[in-house]
Amino acid sequence: ILNVPLFALGWMHVGRRFFLYSIAGMLIYSGALAWIHISVPIHDKILSAILAGIIMGTGSGIILRSLGSAGGLDILSVILLKRFSIRLGTTMLALNSLILGAGAVLFSLEGALYTLIYIYVNSYMVNLVVMGLSQRKAILIISSQWEKIAQEIMDKVHRGVTIIRGQGGYSGQERRIIYTVTALQELPRVKLLIRDIDPDGFVVVSDTLEVMGTHIGNQPHW
Structure with a gap:
């Protein structure tokens, strides 16, 4: 019953496909919990919390990358991502921590800390699966060989x-600045390419929070 308003929000703010996929995800998830019983005897509670976070976070990340959710806080996380570009795992960590803090009086401090470990690992894995495996790097290149570098990036x-047209602040000379966005695994090739053409080229590499676009975008298209 508590999921009903969340699913309604998902329909309104994300879309019909997300709503239907989320219903399917919730039903499959609930069915798996009810029918699959695998007991792994791990007596170390910290290790149990870490492994649970890895397994659950990976599963949630796969569902989210498939344009659905398992219901609950996943829906709020997707809405906040679309509206405010807040990473899914970050939202999950914040919301679950608030719930844990509100209910901490019902648990022992030790139990709350183990749960916090699980929540953190879970949120980290969600970010890794949804965003980390398709991370994009923004690259700024300033070089006298800009034409050759630009052509090599496009060709290879x-x-x-x-x-971009620029001007040196000290020299006053006009310069050309190359701006490009590449996948994480392509970055070493780009750096090697620049080094071969102009070892003295000035290069700035930065992380991107979100990239939208048909060819280089890293966001699931909810």
């Missing part, structure tokens, strides 16, 4: 580039 890495 198969990524588009944008040429």
